[in-house]
Amino acid sequence: AQSVTQLDSHVSVSEGTPVLLRCNYSSSYSPSLFWYVQHPNKGLQLLLKYTSAATLVKGINGFEAEFKKSETSFHLTKPSAHMSDAAEYFCVVNTGGFKTIFGAGTRLFVKA
Amino acid sequence: GAGVSQSPSNKVTEKGKDVELRCDPISGHTALYWYRQSLGQGLEFLIYFQGNSAPDKSGLPSDRFSAERTGGSVSTLTIQRTQQEDSAVYLCASSGVSRGKETQYFGPGTRLLVL
Known part of the structure; x- marks a missing residue:
């Protein structure tokens, strides 16, 4: 069975500090993985996607994610939160x- | 309770024909979204309705696409003069607050195939 688990329902960081949003998946097949962002009163926006090319994927707004097959993870990171x-x-x-x-x-x- | 429903579940049409896709959101949800998902790709935002406000149409790919929401409930996405690249799954979502958190609920989608 396929599943996606985001390990934290809420994350709070201070402006200028790193961001880590955790995601683990379960899939019988080689998956395509995506991160989306949704701002209030806006639709989903694609941040980045992994489709079996480079394991480190860079997205918009300084976000990136690393596909780790051994850990079945695809965590989203950003060096400095805004x-x-x-x-x-x-x-x-x-x-x-x-x-x-x-x-x-x-x-x-994100706290000021 | 009933979730978001969409009809038809599948639609096959000929290039150049118009199609209408319907979405029934969850009762009481004021926000409604349309997305498109092409084969193996992520979701592409199309349009967003919120209450009586003017819709956010920024994601519509061309003027062949339009959508309306009557009475703040049911929504219809219309694609005129369909092209083969319009083939995709069209997903509707409505959102409401659950346990203090805004949550988006997706319908099953309409699979459109343009021949």
């Missing part, structure tokens, strides 16, 4: 074709 990063982040697995599984989401709070 106030505008405060949003909900979703880790998503596409297990082939049109089947997409969403994580429960992690709310990121």
Whole structure:
């Protein structure tokens, strides 16, 4: 069975400090993995995606994620948080074709 | 309770024809989103409705795409003069607050194939 687990429902960081949003997946196939961000009153926006090329994926707004097959993880990181990063982040697995599984989401709070 | 429903579940059409996709959100949800997912790709945001406010149409890929939401409930996504690249799964989502957290609920999608 395929599944996605976002390990933290809420993460709070200070502006200028690193961000780590954790995601573990379970898939019988080689998955495509995505991170999306959703700001209040906005639709989902694709941050980055992994599709079996380089294991370290760089996305928009300074975010990146590393695919670790041995750990079945795809954690999202950013070296320095900005106030505008405060949003909900979703880790998503596409297990082939049109089947997409969403994580429960992690709310990121950024303190001044 | 009932979740988000979409109809039809599958639609096959010929290039150049118009199609209408329907979404019934969860009762009471004021926010409604349309997304598109092409084969093996991530979600692409299309349009967002929030209550009586003007919709956010920034994701619509061309003027062949339009959507409306009548009475703050049911929404229809219309694609005019369909092209083969419009083939995708079209997902609708509505959102509401659950346990103090805004949560988005997705419908099963409409799989559109343009021949």
